[in-house]
Structure formats: C-alpha cells, structure tokens
Amino acid sequence: MLDGGIPSGRLVEVFGEPGSGKTQLALQLTANTALKQQQTVCYLTTSDANAERILEIMHCLQEDADHLNGLERIHFCYVNDVYQLMEMLWAPGMREYKLVVIDSLATLFLPIRGDSFNDAISLLNKVASDLKRLAVVHQCVVLTVNHVSRGPAEGTASTPTPFLGRYWCSVPNLTLHSKHLSKDEFQLTVVKNIYSPDPGPKCSFRYFFRSRVDVKNEFKSIYPHI
Numbered sequence: 001m002l003d004g005g006i007p008s009g010r011l012v013e014v015f016g017e018p019g020s021g022k023t024q025l026a027l028q029l030t031a032n033t034a035l036k037q038q039q040t041v042c043y044l045t046t047s048d049a050n051a052e053r054i055l056e057i058m059h060c061l062q063e064d065a066d067h068l069n070g071l072e073r074i075h076f077c078y079v080n081d082v083y084q085l086m087e088m089l090w091a092p093g094m095r096e097y098k099l100v101v102i103d104s105l106a107t108l109f110l111p112i113r114g115d116s117f118n119d120a121i122s123l124l125n126k127v128a129s130d131l132k133r134l135a136v137v138h139q140c141v142v143l144t145v146n147h148v149s150r151g152p153a154e155g156t157a158s159t160p161t162p163f164l165g166r167y168w169c170s171v172p173n174l175t176l177h178s179k180h181l182s183k184d185e186f187q188l189t190v191v192k193n194i195y196s197p198d199p200g201p202k203c204s205f206r207y208f209f210r211s212r213v214d215v216k217n218e219f220k221s222i223y224p225h226i
Contacts, residue, residue, distance in 0.1 A: 001190065001201045006174065008098070008139040011131050013171075014188075015146035015162040016178035021186040022145045024207060025178060026101050029143060031057040035070035039098035042075050044088065046107040049076035082108040082127060089130045095138045102131075104145040106163040121167060128171045144172070 006012055006029075016022050027050070030041050035058045043049065051071060058067045075097075079085050085108055094100065102108075105127075112120055135142040147163040160177055162168060169175070175192040181204065189202045 001188075001203050002174075002193075003196070006141050008141060009136050010141055010173045011135050011171065012141060012143045012174045012176070013146055013162060014143065014176045014178055015148060015160075017148050017180070020178045020180045021188075021207070022178050023103055024186075025176075025188070026103050026143055026145055027053055028057055029099065029141075030054060030074060030101060031061060031070070033099045034058075034073040035061055035065055035067070037098070038069075038073065040073045040075070040096055041099045041101065042077065042094065042097040043101045043103070044077050044079045044085065045101075045103050046079055047103075049078070051076070079108065082112065082123065086127060086130055089134055094134060097138070098140050100134060100140055100142045102142070102144045104147065106145075106147040109164060124164065124168060128168070132171070 014022050014025050026043075030043055031054050033039050033041050034054075051074075054071065054074060055067055058065065058070050077088065079088065079102075085102070088094070109120075109124070112123065131142050131144070134140065146168075149161045149163050149165075162175065169192070172192065173194050174190070177189040177191050179187045179189070181187050184206045185204060186207070187202055187204045190196070190200060
C-alpha cells in the first residue's frame with residue numbers, strides 16, 4: 001500500500017479514535033526498526049512507556065532474534081509539554097535516530113488550544129517546521145500520533161480529520177487513518193500521500209500477541225531491577 005514502506009526524510013501522521021490502533025502501529029514500527037533493521041529509535045511519549053508491549057511485538061516479528069539488543073536500541077523519553085518537545089527536537093543526540101515517534105502530539109497541544117489563535121498557530125507552525133527539519137536534515141522518519149477532530153465543521157463519520165486544525169493537515173508528507181473494526185481487526189487508510197498520485201487505498205489487518213505471562217516473565221529476566 002505504501003510502495004515498499006516509509007522512506008527516510010518523511011513526516012508521517014497516524015490519527016484515529018481512542019482504541020483505534022494508533023499507538024499499536026507506532027509500537028509495531030518501533031519494534032521493526034530496532035529489531036529487524038537494527039536502527040535506533042527515539043520514542044517520545046506523553047504517557048507511560050510500554051517496553052513489555054515492544055518485547056511482545058518483537059517476539060511476533062522474529063522469535064529467535066536478540067530481543068535484548070533490540071530493546072536497547074529504543075530510547076523512551078517522557079515529554080511534559082510542547083516547549084520541552086521543541087527543546088528535545090534540537091538536541092544534538094537526535095541525529096543518531098532513524099525513527100522518532102511522538103505519541104501523542106495532540107496531547108501536548110491540548111493545554112494551549114484555548115490560547116489566542118495567533119499564538120497557537122505560531123507555536124504549531126514552529127513545531128511543524130522543527131519536525132520537518134529533523135526528518136530532512138537527519139534523514140529519519142518522524143511519526144506523530146494524533147487524535148480525531150471533534151469540531152462540527154472539521155470532519156464527519158465518513159470523512160474524519162486529524163486534530164490540530166486545517167493548517168496541520170497540510171504538514172505531514174503521509175497521513176494514515178487508523179480505525180478499529182472489530183475485536184482484533186483494524187483498518188488503515190491512506191488519507192494523504194504527497195508522493196502518490198492515487199491516495200486513498202485501505203488495508204485491514206489483525207494484531208496477534210503471545211501470552212502476557214510469558215512476556216512478563218521474559219521481561220523480568222532481562223531487566224530484574226525493574
């Protein structure tokens with residue numbers, strides 16, 4: 001659907017309702033990049049880091065791989081607000097990552113959405129510029145996780161739009177809409193792809209996991225101090 005995957009130097013967005021598989025997709029890409037491609041990942045999160053889930057996905061990707069080395073290629077960082085995010089995006093160490101995940105960008109902007117329109121747009125423009133610079137200059141993939149807009153004029157059930165407004169819709173190179181269909185089945189739709197003349201393809205997929213008990217036991221054996 002993506003002609004082989006996501007090339008370096010791209011800003012990618014996945015958005016959807018709560019429980020639609022957005023974070024799961026971000027974790028899947030993180031595990032694949034660290035384990036199979038053996039590249040380093042920076043996972044910037046506004047909630048708790050879920051290393052156990054990463055380990056679970058790694059086992060599904062490759063059972064006999066060195067999962068410990070894979071986990072050590074992933075750096076989880078907690079982000080408290082959008083100003084801390086901007087500071088981290090310019091940190092010298094960011095050049096070493098091939099995938100940078102921000103989960104979620106919408107959560108960081110929620111506290112300032114009530115500010116003046118000009119101030120909010122100015123801040124959003126600065127973050128958009130910094131994210132694109134990071135992707136292009138360091139030739140990495142920047143993946144942002146976003147919510148669905150709740151505005152009355154900004155999307156319906158048939159045409160959902162990302163949170164952060166119309167300006168933000170023009171920022172990502174690739175926009176994916178994630179939707180929960182039933183139980184463990186999800187649907188991913190290409191809403192925007194500036195490198196493809198025919199956006200709009202969809203694919204359905206399922207997530208399968210190992211026993212949580214098995215994963216917890218292995219995680220404790222790798223990191224007994226946690």
